Amino acid sequence: MAVRRFDLEAGGDTFEFLNETEDKISFWLGKYPETKKRSAVIPLLWLAQKDNGGWLSEPAMREVAERLEMPYIRVYEVATFYTMFRLKPVGKSHVQLCGTTPCMLRGANDLKDVCRSKIGKPFQVNESGRLSWEEVECLGACANAPMVQINDYYYEDLTTDSLAEILDKLENGVAVEPGTFVDRQTSAPQGEAMTLKDPALFDGSVPKGISALPNLPDEKPETQLKSLGDVNPKVVKAKSVKAEAKAADAAVEEGKPLPEDNESRQRPEALSEPEKGEPDHLESISGIGPVLAGKLNSLGIFHFHQIATWGEKEIAWIDDYLSFKGRVERERWIPQAIELAGKAKS
Numbered sequence: 455m456a457v458r459r460f461d462l463e464a465g466g467d468t469f470e471f472l473n474e475t476e477d478k479i480s481f482w483l484g485k486y487p488e489t490k491k492r493s494a495v496i497p498l499l500w501l502a503q504k505d506n507g508g509w510l511s512e513p514a515m516r517e518v519a520e521r522l523e524m525p526y527i528r529v530y531e532v533a534t535f536y537t538m539f540r541l542k543p544v545g546k547s548h549v550q551l552c553g554t555t556p557c558m559l560r561g562a563n564d565l566k567d568v569c570r571s572k573i574g575k576p577f578q579v580n581e582s583g584r585l586s587w588e589e590v591e592c593l594g595a596c597a598n599a600p601m602v603q604i605n606d607y608y609y610e611d612l613t614t615d616s617l618a619e620i621l622d623k624l625e626n627g628v629a630v631e632p633g634t635f636v637d638r639q640t641s642a643p644q645g646e647a648m649t650l651k652d653p654a655l656f657d658g659s660v661p662k663g664i665s666a667l668p669n670l671p672d673e674k675p676e677t678q679l680k681s682l683g684d685v686n687p688k689v690v691k692a693k694s695v696k697a698e699a700k701a702a703d704a705a706v707e708e709g710k711p712l713p714e715d716n717e718s719r720q721r722p723e724a725l726s727e728p729e730k731g732e733p734d735h736l737e738s739i740s741g742i743g744p745v746l747a748g749k750l751n752s753l754g755i756f757h758f759h760q761i762a763t764w765g766e767k768e769i770a771w772i773d774d775y776l777s778f779k780g781r782v783e784r785e786r787w788i789p790q791a792i793e794l795a796g797k798a799k800s
Contacts, residue, residue, distance in 0.1 A: 458534045458537075458541055459534070459541065460510070460511065460512045460515070460541045460542075461509075461511070461541060461542045461543065462512055464511070464542065464543050465511030465512045465513055465514070466511065466513060467513060468513050469502070469505075469506060469511055469513035469514040469516075469517050470517070471501065471502065471505050471517070472505045475501050475504075475505055478501055479498060479501060479521070482494040482497045482498060482501075483521075491522055491523070492522045492523070492524040492528070494522060495518065495522055495524070495528075495529060495532050496532065496536070498518045498521060498522065499515070499518055499529070499532065499533055499539055500538075500539075502514040502515070502517065502518055503539060503540065507543065507544070507546075508540065508543075508544045508545075508546075508548050508605070509540040509541065509542060509543050509544050510533055510539050510540065510541055515529050515530060515533055516529075537590070542577060543579055543586075544577075544579060544586040545573075545579045545580060545583060545584050545585040545586035546583065546584045546585075546624075547584060547585055547586075547604050547605060547624040548585075548586050548587070548588075548604065548605060549569060549573070549585065549586070549587035549588075549602050549603075549604050549621075550587070550588055550589075550590045550593070550602060550603040550604075551565055551566060551569060551587060551588070551589050551590065551602045552589075552590060552591070552592060552593045552595070552599070552600065552601055552602065552603075553566070553589040553590070553591075554591055554592040556592075556596040556599045557592075557596070557599040557600040557601060558600075559599070560599040560600045561600050561612075561613070561614070562599070562600040564614050565600055565602070565612060565614065565617050566589065567614070568614050568617050568618050568621070569587040569617075569621075571618075572585070572618060572621040572622070572625070573585045573586060573587050573621070576588045576589060580625075582625060584624060584625050584627070585621060585624060585625055590603075593608070595608055595610055597641035598610030598611050598634055598640075598641055599611075600612050602617065604620075604624070604630075604632070607632035608632055608633070609630070609632055609633070609635065610633065610634045610635065611634045611635050611636040611638065611644075612635055613635070616635040712775060713771055713774045713775055715771070718767065718770055719767050719768075719770035719771040719774060720767035720768055720770075720771055721768070721771050722753070722755060722760065722761075722764055722768040722771065722772065723754075723760060723763070724753060724754025724755065725754045725755075725756055725757075725760070726754065727756075728756040728757070729756070729757060733751060733756035733757065734756060734757045734758050734794070734798060736750060736751075736755075736756075736758070736761075738758075738790075738794055739758075739761070739785075739787055739790045739791060739794065740785060740786075740790060741781065741785030741787060742787070746776075749776065753775075757795070757798075758791045758792075758794040758795035758798055759791070759795040759798075759799075760791075761787055761788065761791035762788060762791040762792040762795045764782075764787075764788060769782045769783065769788075
């Protein structure tokens, strides 16, 4: 960063905040404890800059240091570091021209030529004292490039002609309304609106007449599940986990008999009690909650390594008994159990 120093000659010997600024100073000081009031250094420097014609003089900086009871050099460090603080006099209308890539691609370099022609070199105040300019980094209005900030306001979608007209008016003491200088609403596409043109969309009448949202899925939609790990893709009926858990609860509460083993299903290996007297925390498997873990325990399933050994027949048996309809595969119980069993063993 280039060295930045105050213009000592132009700053004079004294500075005072305007009376109407005192309430703002009190507001910022009130945001911090008395012992931490130096935290307000940036907002107070900003207020001082506004009260000093748009730039910070050395006396203004000393006034801020006294108000915050902090060393002058610390205030100096802040003021010279942040380029938002200007250390030399500026014009009554100070132009900050964005030269970052989006604005540059849209003609910012041509706007710089206009500023040089109408005002002079950067940071140079013109003869009338009304205008000055500088190039700055992105001002966050890329959708309306190229643009400039004049004092506190944005002037957007500029051309060399529109910027020249703005500068001529400001030079003659004529105020210029900020905003976009092409036919568009804020950052909307240029020209006449092509969509959302019906006034009824905005007067509140349309939502009252809507009976159903468009493009809702069918009552019994089917969704194609993608393969996860070693689980094969499978088309299943869309059904919430909550509903499946409810079906499982009902099956157990109604005393549903255990499925018979056959060629397609086989009851998982069961234990009469947990190994070493302590079951694994089956809830660590995504998809198994406390209630379901209790049901598995009642079937003699206490450990990750038991679930990890299930094959297609064991999965089919659990699906049949708990009315899961493919949930074991969808939620990848087996890969999770293999990983957790390995961790438990190590």
